[in-house]
Amino acid sequence: MSNNRLKGGEFLVKDLTWENIFTPEDFSEEQKMMLESAKEFIDREVWPKKHQIEKKDYALIEDLMKKLGELGFLGISVPEEYGGLGMGFVTTMLVCDYISGATGSLATAYGAHTGIGTMPITLYGTEEQKKKYLPKLATGEWFASYCLTEPEAGSDANSGKTKAVLTEDGKHYKITGQKMWITNAGFAELFIVFARIEDDKNITAFIVEKSQAGDGFSLGEEEDKLGIVSSSTRQVFFNEVLVPVENMLGERNGGFKIAMNALNVGRIKLGAACLDAQRRIVSNAINYSSERKQFGVSINTFGAIQEKLADMAVATFASEAGAYRAAKDIEEAIAENVSNGMPHNEAELKGIEEYAIEASILKVWISDMAQISADKGIQIYGGMGYSKEMPMEAAWRDARISRIYEGTNEINSLLSVSMLVKRAFQGRVDLMTPAMNVANELMSIPSFDVPDYTELFAQEKEILTNLKKAFFMVAGAALQKFGADLEKHQQLILRASSILIEIYMAESTILRAEKISKSNSEENAAVSIKFAKLQLFDSVEVIKKNAIAGIISFTEGDEQRMMLSGLRRFTRYNDFPNVVQLKTEVAEFLIKENKYSF
Structure with a gap:
């Protein structure tokens, strides 16, 4: 994969094939064992104690952290010479993912300890500091x-x-x-x-x-x-x-650099920490909607409920796709840096910094989706969803903080665009060439040929390419108009960021679904394709809305009309998906499985 790995931010300017994306379906046997071990611990030690956790039982969280230390989960990313397991970035993401699903209280304690608490010493500590502190932190002797x-x-x-x-x-x-x-x-x-x-x-x-x-x-x-x-x-x-x-x-004078790099790690890990929470929200909603009867039938037979189940599952599938795509990219970058003679701590710093844009994207999108999924979950439970006796109420409250810490979602949205622009000025990502090409394309006569969409995802990939053009059209014109003063126009940057985020998540979802369709069971392949079509449809709508608002905010007259016309071209479907039918079929699959099963 390393020969085909895109650098941070390059997803906008280069195409990636399904062969070169890492997905949860690619976990090694060792990683699957770690997954099962983490999940088994949570199901045995944490999930049955949720009511106790929701009563401010700080001692219980400390006790659970000690048990995690005894099992080695606190030292996943700590090098072996300092008492840890020294595992790769994907495995550290995976463990963070499955340790964090049952309750935000443990997820937060775990993330703070293993991430922003331990990582700064791993990455910046002297040899003496590492030898003194890391073994204690890896085992849970100290927190x-x-x-x-x-x-x-x-x-x-x-x-x-x-x-x-x-x-x-x-x-x-x-x-x-x-x-x-x-x-x-x-x-x-x-x-x-x-x-x-x-x-x-x-x-x-x-x-x-x-x-x-x-x-x-x-x-x-x-x-x-x-x-x-x-x-x-x-x-x-x-x-x-x-x-x-x-x-x-x-x-x-180096503390600000340490803080920012620690937050880069924290952002992508926070995205991972929302994943199993999403899975459990979806699975609980499916279970409850199967058992809850109204008008003589299970409420999961109602289209309004089925739509919510489908939306939640699509968001979860997409979140997983983006998170593990970026995690593997970081792991590959670290390995490449080490192979070039870089010390491991420096290699890790450089590898994580390389994908800081993607880390911010994932932090924003996944934490937003976790909150939205929890909200839909409460709605499916109805009045019971508002009760502390049911899991949705706590899931909604726990999800809310994820949009604030590790940098608010607004800060991370602004950062994703500003970092991209900075890299363009540094020559690390070529944004000018595609921006100029899009400007020229706007002046040309569009093709009215009917394309051939017989190949899987042919239309979806064409739309993805056009969505990237929409980003270059809006962001390129804004940068040309405002130059260095663009940073003063935060609402405009937030619109551009929304476009950027949706492109990355839609592309990750489509590539994951394509990979599953090439190598997995026929039923899983069929539903993953539906996930991807639904995610792209939603992304197109989000991008269209934000691009229109952005264009109108800084253009007028012929320029505005030309850009709005270009946007219609770049967000056009030649063959619309039947969204209602797709959501119904996804919901039927989920109900049959009685859980989120990917």
Whole structure:
């Protein structure tokens, strides 16, 4: 696959075939064993205790984390020489996926510990720091927390006011400041803390051990939250806490870089953490709709319910497709960097950074879909969905935070476009050539030939190509008009981002379905094709809506008419799918399986 791997952002300008996309159907036997092990733990230890978890049982989450440590799940991505399992990026995504499905409280604790808590030391720590801390974190002897957010520093992470002052003897830094919304704070021993030294431009990262912090270290009360109620979330206060100089993580002024790279990992892992939650939402909704009788029949016989089941399953299938496509790309990039002589930690940093655009896309789309699926799930349950006795109420509340942490979805949407533009200016992705080609095409007379769609997904791939043209038309014209001032037009960028996101997710879904159709059972192939057709139809509608709003916002007269005409060309179906029939057939498949079975 590495010879055909697209670089980050290149999905817009280069075509990929089904042979060169990784999907969940490609899991190795070892990965399937890890999947089953994680799922078995959740089904045995967590799912039966959901009611207890929804009553702010912080001790239970800590106990479950200890058990995960004993089973090795906390050290999946920690190198073997430091007590971990040293597994590849796809496997770390897979474990994060299946550990996170039952409850957001455990998902958040697990993600904070293994991701933003442990990864900064793995990637930036000195050899001494790695040897000292990683074995404890990999086994669950210690738990980690990540202290970045402050009352006045949320999305603007580098504006934190926490200070680090070097002592006169030069042996310690005295850290003073306040951090808030700190996950795992109630039971963590190790804290990754970001503070500013003197008047440095950027913050610096430090490793703080709670047991060594003294009286200057204190915690606020547990936050009373909408969801993830048993995830420990507290304020952390530092009052001249002494931290040895050797506990600086990375280099001085380098904390912002560490924070951003940790969030790149966190974003794609957060997408993974929403996947099994989506599967369980769909499966529970199918089960309930089969059992619930109204007017003498199961409610899953009603078209309104069937449409919701189909929508939820399509979103889940697409989410899986995008997440594991990107995960394998990252894994391949890391391996390629290592083969070129790069140290593994640097190779991992570069590999993850390469796909930062895709990480933001996945964070936004999957977290949105998880929330929407939970909402549809409540609606299927009806009045019972509003009851805490049923799983949907907690699923909806837990899903809501996913659109906020690891960078809000708005921030990530803006980032996806700004990073793409930046790479274009750096010469890493050629956006200018296709943008110029689209501009020329708008001036040409469109073809009225009736195309041949006998080959599987022939029309869908043609539409995908045209959707990419729509992005270049809107984003190219906007960039030409506003130049560097484009960043001031956030609503316009958000429209462009929506187009970008839908293209990646629709393409991932179509390629996964095509791969299944070439190598899987006839029934699975048939329903996956329906998933792909439905996802593309939805993506076209989202893209059309956002492109129209974007075009009208900065054009007028002949230019506007020409671009709107081009948009109609680029979003045109020659042969519309029968969406109602497809959704009915997908729902019938789900009802027969009585679960989401992919």
